[in-house]
Amino acid sequence: MRDGVAKPKVLVVEDDRELAGMLGELLADEGYETEAAHDGQRGLHLGLTGRYDVMVIDRRLPVLDGLELLRRLRARAVTTRVLVLSALGEVADRVAGLDAGADDYLVKPFEAEELLARLRALGRRDLDGAECLPLGTAALDLQRHEVVLPRGERITLSGREFELLRTLAQRPKAIHPRAALRTRVFADSTGESIVDTYVYYLRRKLGRDAVRTVHGLGYQIGVV
Amino acid sequence: MRDGVAKPKVLVVEDDRELAGMLGELLADEGYETEAAHDGQRGLHLGLTGRYDVMVIDRRLPVLDGLELLRRLRARAVTTRVLVLSALGEVADRVAGLDAGADDYLVKPFEAEELLARLRALGRRDLDGAECLPLGTAALDLQRHEVVLPRGERITLSGREFELLRTLAQRPKAIHPRAALRTRVFADSTGESIVDTYVYYLRRKLGRDAVRTVHGLGYQIGVV
DNA sequence: ACGGCTTCTGAGGCTTTTCTGAGATCTCCG
DNA sequence: CGGAGATCTCAGAAAAGCCTCAGAAGCCGT
Numbered sequence: 001m002r003d004g005v006a007k008p009k010v011l012v013v014e015d016d017r018e019l020a021g022m023l024g025e026l027l028a029d030e031g032y033e034t035e036a037a038h039d040g041q042r043g044l045h046l047g048l049t050g051r052y053d054v055m056v057i058d059r060r061l062p063v064l065d066g067l068e069l070l071r072r073l074r075a076r077a078v079t080t081r082v083l084v085l086s087a088l089g090e091v092a093d094r095v096a097g098l099d100a101g102a103d104d105y106l107v108k109p110f111e112a113e114e115l116l117a118r119l120r121a122l123g124r125r126d127l128d129g130a131e132c133l134p135l136g137t138a139a140l141d142l143q144r145h146e147v148v149l150p151r152g153e154r155i156t157l158s159g160r161e162f163e164l165l166r167t168l169a170q171r172p173k174a175i176h177p178r179a180a181l182r183t184r185v186f187a188d189s190t191g192e193s194i195v196d197t198y199v200y201y202l203r204r205k206l207g208r209d210a211v212r213t214v215h216g217l218g219y220q221i222g223v224v
Numbered sequence: 225m226r227d228g229v230a231k232p233k234v235l236v237v238e239d240d241r242e243l244a245g246m247l248g249e250l251l252a253d254e255g256y257e258t259e260a261a262h263d264g265q266r267g268l269h270l271g272l273t274g275r276y277d278v279m280v281i282d283r284r285l286p287v288l289d290g291l292e293l294l295r296r297l298r299a300r301a302v303t304t305r306v307l308v309l310s311a312l313g314e315v316a317d318r319v320a321g322l323d324a325g326a327d328d329y330l331v332k333p334f335e336a337e338e339l340l341a342r343l344r345a346l347g348r349r350d351l352d353g354a355e356c357l358p359l360g361t362a363a364l365d366l367q368r369h370e371v372v373l374p375r376g377e378r379i380t381l382s383g384r385e386f387e388l389l390r391t392l393a394q395r396p397k398a399i400h401p402r403a404a405l406r407t408r409v410f411a412d413s414t415g416e417s418i419v420d421t422y423v424y425y426l427r428r429k430l431g432r433d434a435v436r437t438v439h440g441l442g443y444q445i446g447v448v
Numbered sequence: 449a450c451g452g453c454t455t456c457t458g459a460g461g462c463t464t465t466t467c468t469g470a471g472a473t474c475t476c477c478g
Numbered sequence: 479c480g481g482a483g484a485t486c487t488c489a490g491a492a493a494a495g496c497c498t499c500a501g502a503a504g505c506c507g508t
Contacts, residue, residue, distance in 0.1 A: 193496090193497095196495095196496065196497070196498090197497095197498090197499090199496095199497090200497065200498065200499080203497095204498095213495095213496070213497090215495070215496080216494090216495070
C-alpha cells in the first residue's frame with residue numbers, strides 16, 4: 001500500500017509448499033501482493049526488513065517456530081497485524097497464540113472465505129484508512145504523499161520523508177527507536193545519522209513540533 | 225488507557241442480562257472498566273458518545289441488531305475495536321460479521337480465557353503496551369520513561385533517573401541500600417555519591433517527598 | 449546533456465545527560 | 479549540647495546524544 005495505487009502486501013510464512021502456493025494464488029486473486037517464506041528464520045528476516053500490511057504465519061515452522069517468530073518480531077517493535085494459522089485448535093492453543101502477539105488465530109482446516117474476511121478485518125485500518133492517517137490536527141494523505149493541514153493546505157513529501165512519517169504515524173505516541181526507523185525506512189547500508197537528517201527535513205516542512213525527540217530513546221509523534 | 229494510569233474501558237452490548245452480568249464481572253476482575261447496554265439503540269448511543277478502548281457486541285440484539293449497530297458506528301467513523309459475540313457460527317455468519325466492521329468474531333458458547341485473550345489482542349493494537357509501574361498516586365510509564373501524574377501530566381526522566389526510579393519502584397516500601405542501587409543502576413567505577421546526586425535530581429523533578437531517606441540504611445519510595 | 453529534485457554523508461556546533469567533588473546541612477548518640 | 483558521620487545541594491567539566499546543513503551523488507524527465 002505504498003505507492004498510491006499499490007496493492008496491500010501480505011507476507012505468508014508457511015512451510016507446506018502446497019498450502020503456501022494455494023494461499024498465494026488465493027490472495028493474488030483477491031488483489032493482494034504476496035511474498036512467501038518457508039521457514040521461521042526467513043520469515044523473521046523478511047518481517048524485520050520488509051514492509052507488509054498483514055502477515056499470515058503458520059504456527060508449526062521449521063528452524064524457528066511460528067510463535068517464537070512472532071515473539072521476536074514483536075520484541076523488535078514490529079506491529080504489523082499478524083494472523084496465525086494452526087492445526088492446534090484447543091482454547092489453550094489459541095490463547096497462547098494470541099498472547100504471543102497474534103491479532104487473530106485461525107484453526108486449520110479453514111474456509112478460504114473466512115481467511116479472506118479475517119484478513120480484510122485486519123487490513124481494514126491501514127487500507128480503507130488508506131485515505132489518510134490522523135496526524136494530530138492534520139492528516140497524512142497516503143495516496144498522494146501529502147500532509148493535509150487543517151485549513152486544507154497541502155505539503156508534499158518526498159518518498160523517504162513520507163515513509164518515515166507514515167511509520168511514525170502508524171503508532172502515534174509510541175516511541176520509535178532510531179535503529180527501528182532506520183531498518184524500516186532506509187537501506188541497511190545507510191549511515192547512522194540518516195534518521196536524524198530526515199527528521200530534520202520533516203521538521204523543516206511541518207514545523208519543529210511535528211516530531212518530538214525523546215532523548216536516548218527515539219522519536220515520537222502525536223503528543224500535543 | 226488514555227491516561228496511562230486509567231484502566232482500559234470496555235462497552236458491553238448484550239441483551240441477556242445474566243451473560244452481561246457475568247461478562248461485567250469477568251472483565252472487572254481482569255482490570256477493565258466496563259459499561260453495559262442491553263439493546264442496540266442504547267449501544268449505539270453509548271458507542272457514539274462515549275470513549276471506549278474496546279467494544280463487545282452481541283449479534284442478536286433487540287431494537288437494533290448487532291451487525292446493524294456495528295455498521296452504523298462504522299458509518300459514523302467510530303473506529304474503536306469491536307469483538308462480535310454470536311451463537312451463529314457458520315463461516316458465512318462469521319464473514320458477514322467481519323465484513324460489517326468487526327475486528328474479531330467469537331462464537332458462543334466460548335471459554336472465558338479465549339475471550340480475554342482476544343480482548344487483549346484487540347487492546348494491544350492501540351496500546352502497544354503502555355505498561356506502568358504504580359508509584360503512589362502516580363505511575364511510571366516504562367515505555368516512555370515518564371512519570372504520569374494523576375491528572376495526566378507527564379514528567380520525562382533521563383536514562384539514569386529512570387533506571388533509579390524503576391529500581392526503587394520495583395519493590396516499593398522496601399529499603400534500598402545505596403550500595404545496591406549503585407551497582408544496579410550505575411557503573412562500578414562511579415563515585416560513592418552518585419546515588420545521592422540522582423536522588424536529588426529525582427526529588428527536584430518529582431517533589432521532595434518522592435523519595436524517602438532512611439538514615440544509615442538507604443532510600444525508599446511508596447510510603448506516604 | 450541539462451536542470452531540478454531526492455537521497456545520503458559527514459562534520460561542526462549545540463543541548464542534554466552523566467559524573468565529580470566540595471561545602472552546607474542534618475541526624476544520631478554519647 | 480557537640481561532634482562524627484551521613485546526607486543534601488549544586489556548580490561545572492566531560493561525555494553522549496542531537497541538530498543543522500552544505501555538498502556530493504543519483505534519478506528523472508525534457
